[in-house]
Amino acid sequence: MRIAVIDGMGGGIGAQIVAQLRNEIQDTAEIIALGTNASATDRMLRAGASKGASGENAIRVSSQTAGIIVGPIGIVIPDSMMGEITAGMAQAVFSSPAEKFLIPLVQQHFTIVGYEPKTVASLIAQAAGLIKEKLS
Numbered sequence: 001m002r003i004a005v006i007d008g009m010g011g012g013i014g015a016q017i018v019a020q021l022r023n024e025i026q027d028t029a030e031i032i033a034l035g036t037n038a039s040a041t042d043r044m045l046r047a048g049a050s051k052g053a054s055g056e057n058a059i060r061v062s063s064q065t066a067g068i069i070v071g072p073i074g075i076v077i078p079d080s081m082m083g084e085i086t087a088g089m090a091q092a093v094f095s096s097p098a099e100k101f102l103i104p105l106v107q108q109h110f111t112i113v114g115y116e117p118k119t120v121a122s123l124i125a126q127a128a129g130l131i132k133e134k135l136s
Contacts, residue, residue: 004066008084011040015047
């Protein structure tokens with residue numbers, strides 16, 4: 001199974017996701033880091049991703065071959081993450097046949113109704129647990 005972790009900006013959320021997944025699933029799945037920029041990709045690689053790539057085309061292509069995609073909810077919202085998520089990236093993730101595990105982080109001008117604020121760490125741990133169950 002290929003798990004694509006997508007993040008932008010500094011890659012901090014993606015790095016936390018990669019580290020938590022590595023802890024939960026060990027080497028039972030390939031974790032690929034897909035960053036909107038090289039800094040985000042590098043940080044996720046240092047956190048334990050198997051390999052990585054950066055930019056819109058990497059996200060478009062790799063989203064189609066992943067079995068699971070995980071990242072902040074902004075990866076399906078064009079122009080989120082201070083404009084780093086292009087419409088093409090968001091469309092590629094949204095239309096991918098992969099199961100998506102989206103971390104509900106607050107986005108400007110979006111309100112997620114029913115969302116109860118939790119720490120980022122607890123949201124990531126919950127997502128990693130769900131992915132571990134999926135792989136079992």
